[in-house]
Amino acid sequence: MARDFTDDDRDKDVVTAEGNRIGTIRDVNEGRATVDRDSDQDLTDKVKDLLGWDNDESNELRSEHVDTYDDEVQLRRP
Known part of the structure; x- marks a missing residue:
């Protein structure tokens, strides 16, 4: 369910x-x-690779990585 963040x-x-x-x-x-x-929180290499994250503490999340946007934002499976 890709959509822009609001x-x-x-x-x-x-x-x-x-x-x-x-x-x-x-x-x-x-x-x-x-x-x-x-x-x-230690992220698995699979999740880091999916998101394109390195070791910074603040990272960008794109809608293509998200499965659902409810009370929390759930990532899709790698």
């Missing part, structure tokens, strides 16, 4: 397809979200 998505938790919380949407700009990643 201001309503700000402060939502971001979780993996398995439901593990990886961070919170801090900001939304031009349909993309910036995620503050939980510092204690």
